[in-house]
Amino acid sequence: MQEITPIHFQTTRVLPEYDVFIHTSDGTRIPAHTSILASVSPVLENILDQPRKHRSSERIIQIHGVPSTAATAFVGFLYSSRCSEDEMDKYGIHLLALSHVYNVPQLKQICIKGLSQRLTVENVVDVLQLARLCDAPDLRLRCMKLLTNHFNTVQRTEGWKFLIKHDPWLELDILQFMDESETRKEKLRRHKEEFGLYVELSEAMECLEHICTEGCIDVGPYNVEVGREKKPCKRFSTCQGLQLLIRHFATCKKRVKGGCLRCKRMWQLFRLHSYVCQQNDSCNVPLCRQFQLRMEQEKRKDDPKWKLLAKKVVSAKVMFSLSLPKRKRDEEVRVTIESCGIRHFGYNEYCNNQCVSC
Structure with missing residues (x-):
């Protein structure tokens, strides 16, 4: 009954x-x-x-x-x-x-x-099978992510053992998702590394303009006093390294023959700045106008690469700035440093005596 x-x-x-x-x-x-x-x-x-x-x-x-x-x-x-x-x-x-x-x-x-x-490692296989049958893509994605993150544990469950015996197509789907997930992680890792490099280059461009226009602790234009009383810029770690590089570039004897890697790096920064710079004749950075004139006169094979690099550097600067809270964008980093070595870099006189080649 x-x-x-x-x-x-x-x-x-x-x-x-x-x-x-x-x-x-x-x-x-x-x-x-x-x-x-x-x-x-x-x-x-x-x-x-x-x-x-x-x-x-x-x-x-x-x-x-x-x-x-x-x-x-x-x-x-x-x-x-x-x-x-x-x-x-x-x-x-x-x-x-x-x-x-x-x-x-x-x-x-x-x-x-x-x-x-x-969702748990014990029920994830059962829920995944049901999500596929019931057309629930959001739930399926959650199951796939949990499987990917805890695959070694899931492999020991009864649900997984049953699946590999009775549903090889779903097993293949899971393995393909895991492979694609690893590929996405690797692409994301490379993208973060590239973005970090572009952000560093954009900071270097800012510091280069700052050093050549206002002067900093150790290096500045011939008509600007620098020294202990000069406050460091907000990106001091980058600025200090760039000052050391400029000082080396001014006195190095190997650069004439292209035998110095540090001078080559400085030369590349000057060239990159010329692609980013929007000041034309008013720019105080060494070799900026010379590089720009040469770009206008000659169409070099590597120009598209440099233009693309400059575009990515500018884009990274904007994206990084927008990603920061307003209070962090506005605050200044205060650091205390000790000055040492050469105080001035007479870059205008130096540039007038050099020919542009890269």
């Missing part, structure tokens, strides 16, 4: 007598109302619209493959549009399947969110 399971529906509506019964796998009969079921689920509406063999026969809907308690929770949601945390803990997987089969989008979204929060 079938058992009738009464349901305490959480609704304020006055309901008529039950006119449909839901039968579950274990013989449980759940009473319901056709008007409620049809208004929430188009699938149930189609089932209820089918003609009965006999007018006197009961309307019956078969819901098999899930526990009767899960079916009861499903019918309860159709009336109240609510699903308790306890029901989600116990029947989340079953409710997701029922919401997909009977096309109840609101319940489906609740189940996807609830199952995403309850």
